[in-house]
Amino acid sequence: MRVAFAGTPEFAAVALQALLDARFEVPLVLSQPDRPAGRGMKLQASPVKQLAVAHGLTVVQPRSLRLDGKFPDEAQAGRDALLNARPDVLVVAAYGLILPKWVLDLPRLGCxxxxxxxLPRWRGAAPIHRAIEAGDAETGITIMQMDEGLDTGxxxxxxxxxxxxxxxxxTLHDKLAAxxxxxxxxxxxxAACGGFRPVKQPEAGVTYAHKIEKAESQIRWSDDATQIARRLRAFDPFPGGVAQLDGEPLKVWRADVVQADGMRGEPGRVLAVSHDGPVVACGNGSVRLTELQRAGGKRLPAAAFLQARPLQVGELLG
Structure with missing residues (x-):
């Protein structure tokens, strides 16, 4: 079976490696164009491209596959590459580009x-983040036959x-990628032996995992303590949680909900400080901050952070 592959981040690279380990023939890899990254903002290839190049696979990186879009020459180059690859199927994992109908229809077994x-819970761009943020008890992987809708196949x-x-x-990303x-x-x-039994997605229970925006990192201390703690786990490793301390941004990476009878205060107010971390009042309940990072510094356990910058009871985090 000739398996073309379309993907960009590490989540997709894990899948491509699995296909290679299983000895599938991969005549073509599609990935997003190289992007500036790191302190020097030098162009950097995606994890999928890096893996593909290491295995000597053909890689194309169009900015669009829409023949009538902004980059028709690149789209045509992508079309030519796919036609030349003659794939039986196109496997797609976190590619980042919308696939037009001509792509969906090209492989014998589709995409x-x-x-x-x-599915249908958490269609869209950030299903892992949103599942944690919402407090879901479980998630998983769906292998889906793609159609023209947004994760509706x-x-x-x-x-x-x-x-x-x-x-x-x-951590959940790594489990799901594997x-x-x-x-x-x-x-x-x-698919090779015709063993699929496609199942339509139910109409009930549809939710959308909207893309994570950097502005969401601002911690709203007036929120419920459980929601703040979940959001911090959801936003690790990006974009993290941000508070204000002494007029500077303070990254908060981890917090535990505290059952603190009798300790109440204005949301954002430090209620107690110990080796385990400061306890901060929320709109409902409180949280203990267990991993923090000052601007320009490193992520530190609370004990190490407090040695460098002690917090006092009564201080207010913005």
Whole structure:
């Protein structure tokens, strides 16, 4: 089976490696163009491109695949590459570009998407983040037959995964990436013998995982303590949580909900300080900040942070 692949970040690179380990023929890889990254803002290839190049695979990086869009020459180059690759199927994982109908229709077996949720919950760009933020008990991977809608295609394989109480987006991402890699190999083996039984997505329970915006990192101390703690786990490793201390940004990476009878105060007010971290009042309840980072500094456990910058009871975090 000739398997073309479209993906960009590490989540997708794990799936591509799984296909290569399973000895599928990969005649073409599509990935987003190189982007500036790091302190020097030098152009950097995506994890998928880096892996593909290391294995000697053909890579194309159009900014669009819409033949009538802003970059028709690049779209045409992508079309030519796909036609020359003659794929039986196109596997898509966190690619980042909308696939027009001509792409969906080109492979004999269509396009299969590795989606990081149990559809139809959390269609869209940030299913891992939003599942943690919402306090979901479980998530998983859906292998989906792509259509022209936003994650609306028929479901081919589903596997569920519990969300642990300490899971961040980083840890849950790694679990789901490994699961997605295993499942796409299973899906292609089923496809080879006609073993799919497509299932329509239910109309009930549709939610959308909107893209994470940097502005969401601002901690609203008036929110419920449980919601603040969940949001911090959801926003690790990006964009983190941001408060204000002495007029400067203070990154908060981790917080635990505290059952503190009798301790109440204005949201953002430091109620107690110990080796384990400062306890800060919220709109409902309080949280203990256990991992922090000052501007220009490193992520530190609370004890190490407090040695460098002690916090006092009564201080107010903006």
């Amino acid at each position: 299969l998407n590795i989606h990081g949720s149990i 028929d479901m081919l394989l589903i596997e569920r995964l519990p969300i642990a109480a300490a899971d961040t987006t980083a 699961l997605g890699g295993r499942m796409i190999v299973e899906a292609l083996e089923l």
